[in-house]
Amino acid sequence: MGDFAGKIKVMARDQLLAWLDDLAGRSTLIGPKPVGEKILYKPVRHSAEIALDFTKTDLSAKEYFLPPTETILSMKREKKGFSVEEPSLDGEQVLFGLRPCDARALRVMDALFLDKEPADPYYAERRGKTTLIGLACREMGEQCFCTSLGLAPDEANDVDLMLTEIEGGYAVQVVTDKGKALLGAVALQEVEGVPPKPIVHQEKVPILEAGKWPEHFDAPYWARLSDRCLSCRLCTYVCPTCRCFDIRDAEVSDKGIERLRAWDSCMAEGYRRIAGGHNPRPTKAERLRNRFYCKFCYYPQDFGPIACVGCGRCIAQCPVNVDAVEVLEGLAAL
Amino acid sequence: MIEQIRDKARELLEGKQVSCFIGYEQGTRGKARPAFIYAPQEVERLVWDEGCAHNLTTYLHQFKNPVKRGEPPPRVGIMVKPCDARSLNVLFHEKQLDRARVYIVGLTCGGMKDDGQLLARCQRCSERVPVVYDLLVGEKPGTVGQEDYADVAEMEGMSPRERLAFWAREFERCIRCYACRQACPACYCFECVAEQLDPPWMGIAIDLPQKQFFHVMRAYHLAGRCAGCNACEEACPMEIPLSLLNRKIAKEVEALFGYKTGQDAITPPPLATFKKEEEVPL
Numbered sequence: 183m184g185d186f187a188g189k190i191k192v193m194a195r196d197q198l199l200a201w202l203d204d205l206a207g208r209s210t211l212i213g214p215k216p217v218g219e220k221i222l223y224k225p226v227r228h229s230a231e232i233a234l235d236f237t238k239t240d241l242s243a244k245e246y247f248l249p250p251t252e253t254i255l256s257m258k259r260e261k262k263g264f265s266v267e268e269p270s271l272d273g274e275q276v277l278f279g280l281r282p283c284d285a286r287a288l289r290v291m292d293a294l295f296l297d298k299e300p301a302d303p304y305y306a307e308r309r310g311k312t313t314l315i316g317l318a319c320r321e322m323g324e325q326c327f328c329t330s331l332g333l334a335p336d337e338a339n340d341v342d343l344m345l346t347e348i349e350g351g352y353a354v355q356v357v358t359d360k361g362k363a364l365l366g367a368v369a370l371q372e373v374e375g376v377p378p379k380p381i382v383h384q385e386k387v388p389i390l391e392a393g394k395w396p397e398h399f400d401a402p403y404w405a406r407l408s409d410r411c412l413s414c415r416l417c418t419y420v421c422p423t424c425r426c427f428d429i430r431d432a433e434v435s436d437k438g439i440e441r442l443r444a445w446d447s448c449m450a451e452g453y454r455r456i457a458g459g460h461n462p463r464p465t466k467a468e469r470l471r472n473r474f475y476c477k478f479c480y481y482p483q484d485f486g487p488i489a490c491v492g493c494g495r496c497i498a499q500c501p502v503n504v505d506a507v508e509v510l511e512g513l514a515a516l
Numbered sequence: 517m518i519e520q521i522r523d524k525a526r527e528l529l530e531g532k533q534v535s536c537f538i539g540y541e542q543g544t545r546g547k548a549r550p551a552f553i554y555a556p557q558e559v560e561r562l563v564w565d566e567g568c569a570h571n572l573t574t575y576l577h578q579f580k581n582p583v584k585r586g587e588p589p590p591r592v593g594i595m596v597k598p599c600d601a602r603s604l605n606v607l608f609h610e611k612q613l614d615r616a617r618v619y620i621v622g623l624t625c626g627g628m629k630d631d632g633q634l635l636a637r638c639q640r641c642s643e644r645v646p647v648v649y650d651l652l653v654g655e656k657p658g659t660v661g662q663e664d665y666a667d668v669a670e671m672e673g674m675s676p677r678e679r680l681a682f683w684a685r686e687f688e689r690c691i692r693c694y695a696c697r698q699a700c701p702a703c704y705c706f707e708c709v710a711e712q713l714d715p716p717w718m719g720i721a722i723d724l725p726q727k728q729f730f731h732v733m734r735a736y737h738l739a740g741r742c743a744g745c746n747a748c749e750e751a752c753p754m755e756i757p758l759s760l761l762n763r764k765i766a767k768e769v770e771a772l773f774g775y776k777t778g779q780d781a782i783t784p785p786p787l788a789t790f791k792k793e794e795e796v797p798l
Contacts, residue, residue, distance in 0.1 A: 217689060219755050240753065241691070250691065250722035325545070409552040409575070412698035416753050419691045430713065430720045444720040450694075452711065466578075501695055501751035502570065503549035 190377055191370040194351040201368050202229035205276050212246055213278040214239050223277070232279065237323045238493060242422030243277060243284045247291070247308045248445075250419075254304055254429070255441035275312040276364065283328045283491040285316055285340035287422030293485040294425065304443070313364045316341030321381040325494030327507055330387035333491060335380040346377040353377040387507050388514035389488070395479035398516050404471040407509065410502040413466045415447035417496040417504070423477070423489045426453075448472055474509060517654045521595065521621055522559040524651055528593045529556040534619055535583075537593040538575055540568040550575065564595070566629040571747040572596065573603040574701040576613055593619040597628075599637075601646030602743035602778025603701040608648075609781045610741075612704060622649025626657040637746045637759070640664065647779055667757075668764050683728065689754035690727040696748035696758055697734060702741045709733070735761040740769045740787045743778040 193201070205211050206227055213232040215224040220240045221233050256267040288309070295305040319335035322328070328335060338344035342361030345352040354370055356362050418424040428446040431439050447453060449469050455461040463469045481489035490506070497505050525537040541551035541561040548567040552575075553559055572594055579592045596604060601622060607613045624645050627638030640661040645652070674682060694710070697703045710718045710730045718726045735742075742762045749758045769775055773786035 218686075220689065222689075251720075406552070409578075410550040412574075412695060412751070414693050414695040414698040414751070416691075416693040416695045416751075419693045420753060428720050430716065432716065432719050432721065442719070442721055444722055445691075446720070447693075450711070452707070497545070499753040501699060501753075503543035503545065503547070505544045508544050 188374060188376065189372055190348075190353040190375055191355075192348060192351050192373055193345075193354050193368065193370055197368070198345075198352055199229040202232065202278060205278075205364075209274040209276050210272075211276050211278060212243075223279070234279075237319070237321075238281055238283075238326075238495070240495070240499070241420055242287060242493065242495065243280055244287065244291070244422050244425070246275060246277060246312065247288060247305055248295075248425055248427070249443075251442055251444045252304060253440045254443050256438065257441075258438040271307050271311055273311075275308070276315065277312055278315045279317045280314050280341060281319060281493070282316060282335055282337040282340065283326070283333060283493040284422050285314060286328075286333055286337065286491045287493070288314075289340050290423045290481075290487045290489055290491065291425055293487055294481075298485065313360050314341040314343070315361075315364075316344040318344060318346040318377070319380045320347060320378070322383050323494060323498075325497040325507075326492060327383070327387045327494060328492035329382050330389055330510075331488060331490060331492045335382060336377075348375070348377060387492075387510050389510060390478065390513055392479045392482040392488075395475055395513075398513060399471070399475070401516055403512060403516060405465075405467040407504065407512075408466040408470040411449075411466045411470050411504055412502060413449055413451060413469065414501075415445075415449050416499055416501070417473070418447040418449055419445060420495040420499050422491060422493055422495070448476065470504070474506075474513075478510075517623070518562065518564045520651075520653050521564055521623075522562050524621055524653075525553060525559040525562060525593060526556045528619055529553065529559070533591060534593040535590040536579065537562075538572050539595040539621075540564060540570070540572075562595075564623065566627070568595075568597070569628040569630075569635065569750060571600045571603055571699070571701055571745040573600050573607065574699060574747065576604075576607065576618065576701070577704050580612065589614070589617055591617045591619065593621060595621050595623060596646055596649070597623050597625045598641065598643040598646045599743060599745040601648050602643075603745055604648055605778040605781045606702055606741050606743055609785065615781070620646070620649045620651070622646035622652045624652065624654035624656050635746075636667075637744070648781070665763060665767050667760060668767050671760055671764065684724060686756045687724060687727045687731060690722075690731070690756055691754065692722045692727055692730065693753065695751040695753065696731075699747040699751035700738070701745070701747070702738055702743070703734070731758065731761060735765055738762055739765045740773075740775060740777060740785045742766055 202211060210225050212223050213226050214221050214236055215226055215231050216233050217224065221236045222241050223239050223243045226232055253269050256269065258265050295302040316338060322335055336346060338355050338357050342358045343365060344355040344357060356365060426446045426448055427443050429441060429443050431441050434440050454463045463472055477489040497507060528534045529537060537553040539551050539553065539562045540548040542563055543549035548563055548565060550570050550572055551561055553561060573596065579590050582589050608615050627634045640663050642660050642662055644657050644660055671679060697708065718729055744766060746759050752758060769786060775786045
């Protein structure tokens with residue numbers, strides 16, 4: 183966080199709600215919303231729909247940059263020939279209540295989708311048209327381990343505006359020009375004080391550096407770990423940095439075809455099956471091992487950042503307790 | 517009870533009567549998780565408590581095939597609750613498993629708990645003793661529940677429009693992660709129709725029509741085969757009440773055919789059986 187020199191700019195709670203209502207009126211406002219028993223980032227029309235008191239959402243915010251399903255191309259038969267349309271995102275998006283881990287996850291995905299040529303135009307459009315209002319964590323969650331990955335629960339560098347809860351309102355940190363523009367004419371009050379620091383776990387999880395992973399590739403550890411894995415897709419879908427997708431054409435009527443991009447998962451049995459039928463990862467052991475290697479070895483070697491932000495959603499949601507922290511500790515002990 | 521379970525597991529492994537004993541162990545976050553014991557000295561990992569909700573029989577599918585060609589499939593030991601035992605009968609019935617290759621440690625069960633509360637499915641469970649076992653561990657608990665399909669009746673009370681809206685709201689949350697299918701012991705198709713892309717029966721879209729189609733189709737594929745273990749609903753990350761669909765169909769099957777899934781491995785399952793007296797003249 184920046185050096186506030188004992189003074190912070192604050193926004194009262196009512197002010198925040200009024201501002202969010204205003205934003206919802208002129209853009210697509212996405213915020214943490216209770217849905218049944220869950221809290222999910224959803225488009226909202228009023229600030230009253232937003233949950234302000236939560237640890238983390240059950241799904242990440244990645245669906246607003248890499249949707250579970252999106253049409254990347256539409257082809258319609260016309261009277262003569264075809265028309266081809268590339269759908270485009272309507273208007274601006276504002277993502278409110280983004281936790282620092284989820285914001286860092288976008289940077290991790292940028293390393294692939296933006297920084298590597300050719301950039302992904304669909305991801306790039308959503309990323310460019312979205313302003314991020316972060317919400318610092320008061321306390322690390324039970325399954326969280328962001329600090330072990332060099333992150334902080336109040337890291338502001340990955341959002342456009344960072345809000346930190348204080349008594350009666352929020353401390354506001356303007357991080358980028360985009361954030362400043364979004365704030366617009368909203369008047370902030372300058373007060374004495376320092377925003378509270380989040381409560382963090384004292385123990386750190388050992389993170390083996392990328393170059394040291396290959397020597398454990400053939401360890402029997404992976405087969406034993408994968409015995410209880412169900413080989414579903416849950417971990418990859420709740421994860422903010424998992425990003426594999428499939429592209430298929432689908433008939434929508436006898437006149438048109440849509441080219442769809444949808445989430446895919448390396449945990450699925452047939453994910454790596456190739457033409458001819460060969461499957462280089464036929465068992466759960468190989469697939470589970472690959473998921474960890476992809477995040478902690480291959481992605482950093484190919485793109486730079488570790489493809490994990492320590493959000494702990496995979497740990498919280500896995501029905502059979504495949505625990506990433508346990509795996510990282512187990513690997514360090516091998 | 518746990519000492520008896522560990523003793524039997526140790527005996528089976530030491531005598532090489534099984535190559536693996538599937539049970540429960542303490543997980544990392546305060547709840548039990550599935551455990552696979554390969555060595556006799558590791559049986560101390562086994563636990564048995566009110567957090568052992570998983571249906572372990574789904575793992576038997578990975579021991580179906582021989583490790584080495586020409587050998588028979590491995591023998592395994594397994595801990596089963598009464599609900600899980602019903603799944604076992606389905607698998608024996610459908611010739612997925614050889615009864616002789618599974619050593620069943622049957623557990624009498626007072627019900628599983630979540631946050632100190634007895635699970636809904638355990639509250640209405642009338643079976644406290646598994647219907648199939650090689651070794652029975654524990655005493656039959658005093659109180660049993662009663663199946664009344666109250667939740668299904670509530671859904672049946674909705675108009676078709678209300679029911680459609682209800683399920684649309686529930687399935688909107690579905691992320692098509694297939695945790696429900698993977699947790700289910702009766703879902704063992706080598707390639708699920710939901711993932712077949714040639715032709716694309718359901719395609720790849722994670723949209724409401726495809727999600728609804730998947731869940732309703734899966735429920736129908738389980739008609740007369742779902743043992744009511746609730747592994748699907750308990751695996752779902754979005755807390756979708758999947759068991760309502762399966763129990764609705766189970767209620768219909770019971771009413772039409774007088775058949776309850778998994779009571780034994782002999783009674784012909786209604787949807788795989790034709791009786792001459794059922795022939796309808798054209």
